Amino acid sequence: MTKLLQWLFGVAVVLAVWALVSFDLLDLSLPRPYREAAWPMPLYLLVSLGCYSLATVGYRVATFNDCEEAAKELQEQIKEAREDLRKKGLKM
Amino acid sequence: MASRKAPKNRDSGNKYSVLLPTYNERENLPLIVWLLVKYFGESGYNYEIIVIDDGSPDGTLEVAEQLQKIYGEDKIVLRPRAKKLGLGTAYIHGMKHATGNFVIIMDADLSHHPKFIPEFIEKQKEGDYDLVSGTRYRGNGGVYGWDLRRKLISRGANFLAQVLLRPGASDLTGSFRLYKKKVLESLVGRCVSKGYVFQMEMIVRARQLNYTIGEVPISFVDRVYGESKLGGNEIVSYAKGLLTLFATT
Numbered sequence: 001m002t003k004l005l006q007w008l009f010g011v012a013v014v015l016a017v018w019a020l021v022s023f024d025l026l027d028l029s030l031p032r033p034y035r036e037a038a039w040p041m042p043l044y045l046l047v048s049l050g051c052y053s054l055a056t057v058g059y060r061v062a063t064f065n066d067c068e069e070a071a072k073e074l075q076e077q078i079k080e081a082r083e084d085l086r087k088k089g090l091k092m
Numbered sequence: 093m094a095s096r097k098a099p100k101n102r103d104s105g106n107k108y109s110v111l112l113p114t115y116n117e118r119e120n121l122p123l124i125v126w127l128l129v130k131y132f133g134e135s136g137y138n139y140e141i142i143v144i145d146d147g148s149p150d151g152t153l154e155v156a157e158q159l160q161k162i163y164g165e166d167k168i169v170l171r172p173r174a175k176k177l178g179l180g181t182a183y184i185h186g187m188k189h190a191t192g193n194f195v196i197i198m199d200a201d202l203s204h205h206p207k208f209i210p211e212f213i214e215k216q217k218e219g220d221y222d223l224v225s226g227t228r229y230r231g232n233g234g235v236y237g238w239d240l241r242r243k244l245i246s247r248g249a250n251f252l253a254q255v256l257l258r259p260g261a262s263d264l265t266g267s268f269r270l271y272k273k274k275v276l277e278s279l280v281g282r283c284v285s286k287g288y289v290f291q292m293e294m295i296v297r298a299r300q301l302n303y304t305i306g307e308v309p310i311s312f313v314d315r316v317y318g319e320s321k322l323g324g325n326e327i328v329s330y331a332k333g334l335l336t337l338f339a340t341t
Binding site: 002003004007053056057060065066067068069070071074077078081082084085088089090091092 | 118119122123126127155159162229232234235236237238240243247256257258311312337338339340341
């Protein structure tokens with residue numbers, strides 16, 4: 001099963017449960033408050049997914065390490081390498 | 093630390109072939125080779141460096157020939173090609189001549205530092221992983237030389253890919269990895285994507301085939317010499333590639 005199908009399957013299951021509860025498709029005679037709570041759920045779900053995504057990406061951007069040390073180390077090693085290679089007879 | 097273990101590592105029977113695809117890397121190639129020789133020398137692992145130059149007009153191959161004279165034909169192996177072809181075929185081409193049982197792929201532009209290779213090797217041994225991937229997104233990993241826009245795009249693109257593909261690895265587009273040679277052989281033939289997406293496809297297919305993946309945090313120092321590119325075209329082709337993988341794997 002491709003990832004696309006897995007997603008479609010998941011979305012279909014959620015939508016089915018949602019429709020069952022909010023339109024009382026199985027005549028379970030659920031109390032009215034249940035049905036009223038279920039009705040806007042997909043929208044809440046979407047909004048919270050969006051918030052979660054933004055927060056996660058924002059946090060990860062903010063905590064993305066800047067490797068100043070690594071850059072400095074590399075620059076020094078480049079100098080060392082150039083000198084050593086010249087000694088070994090490399091014509092750059 | 094590593095130098096004490098030298099004799100043991102040399103006798104392990106493992107050999108690591110480093111594949112270096114190059115195009116106009118005359119400045120960088122001697123430096124990356126020098127660093128590779130340094131760190132392999134210190135850690136004592138058996139290795140070879142395979143330079144796959146795609147007909148660089150700047151004389152990269154000439155420099156590579158000089159390096160071969162300095163370090164020896166057993167250490168520096170030249171497998172040039174006449175013109176610029178895809179990355180996947182470069183790996184296939186290089187692997188044909190690789191004598192190691194492990195293959196390390198990395199960029200020759202100094203954004204990937206050879207000091208991490210001993211860590212890759214230790215990690216691989218730790219769990220007998222089929223592949224070990226360097227990651228900029230975990231632990232002490234990170235980047236240098238990226239502005240906020242670049243970071244945002246990178247994190248956003250990676251998050252999207254994580255959500256859609258759930259690949260079980262944190263850095264999908266990184267190209268600093270160690271593979272068991274057999275694993276790379278079986279993967280590379282299946283992967284058809286280009287550019288950034290190629291590396292992502294390699295990881296996704298690896299997961300599909302139930303290969304085990306280890307990760308090592310790396311610092312990615314963006315190109316010291318030459319331009320690093322991330323424009324609209326890259327973003328569009330990334331999105332296309334991601335959706336293709338989403339629909340087909």
